[in-house]
Amino acid sequence: MEIRKFSETDLWKPVRDFFVDKGYTVRSEVKDCDIVAIKDEELIIIELKKNLSVELLSQAVKRQKSADLVYIAVPKPKKLIGNSKWKDICHLIRRLELGLILVSFKGNNGIIEIPINPTPFDRWKSINMGKRKRENIIKEAKSRYEDFNVGGSKGKKLVTAYRENALFIACCLERFGELSPKKLRELGADERKTTSILRENHYEWFSNVKRGVYIISDKGREALKEYKELSDYYYQKIDDAFKGKVKQIEEK
Structure with a gap:
């Protein structure tokens, strides 16, 4: 996170003044808490840090054992707000039911922004909002024939359901030569996606030799x-499970 060079003490005055203006009695460095704000029986604890970190979040969660509400206050980042990483951080803060205070300066004047208030996290609402992504994850997992990826690996091409389907088609074309989408489906290619995979030819693995008939390309062989x-798995699957159909296709 790229920010101005602040010290934690620079954040103290704007945050303190904000809660004083809200009618709280504010005291600093109380029992290891950076700032405490009290109004009637409500106790708020605010932790000041130069940047967001796991350590800060852990510290703030511990404060929830004692306080009604807990905020973390950090300098407002210049570039992070609005991107996916920032959204993920904000989701985590909401998930932990913490508040977020962003501090910036215009001249000597501190500016306080509170994008997140410490409120109970509605997990079911969150799940419903992510329903489509959940469905896509399940659909992708169920569409794969086997587990050919290594969890945690980086920089490698992933074997997705789409790539699996394309490789199966490539195996069939390499084994039997020219085939139509209909014949590929008879061999076990995906009922709905085969035609679009061939037509789009996203990986350039296929060549259209005549209308509705395809062969494997050099890139496909690579x-x-x-x-x-x-590919060995698919060859074996084709040979074992589709012997009867293979004979029929070869005779056509």
Whole structure:
């Protein structure tokens, strides 16, 4: 997070003055708490830090054992707000039921912004908001034939359901030569996606030799070598499960 060079003490006055203006009695450095604000029986604890960190979040969560509300106050970042990383951080803060105070300066005047208030987190609302993503995850997982990726790996091409389907088609074309989408489906290619995979030819693995008939391209053959484990699996699957259909297709 790229921010101006602040010390935690620079944040103290604007935050203190904000809560004083709201009618709270404010005291600083009370029992290891940076700032406490009290009004009637309500106790608020505010932790000041130069940047957001796991340590800060952990410290703030511990304060929830004693306080009614807990805020974390940090300098307002210049570039992070609005991007996906910032949204993820804000989601985590809401999930932990913490408040977020952003402090910036115009001259010597401190400016306080509170994008997140410490309110109870509605997990079911969050789940409903992510319903489409949940459905897509389940659909993708169920659409894959086997688990050919290594969890936690980076910088490698992932074997997605789409890539699996394309590789299966490539295996069929390499095994039997020219085939139509209909014949590929008879061999076990995806009922709904085969035609679009061939037509879009996203990986350039196929060549259209005549209307409605395809062969494997040189790039397709290279892909079969690159994904040898998966292509061998498909070859075996074709030979074992579709012997009768293979004979019929070869005779046509």
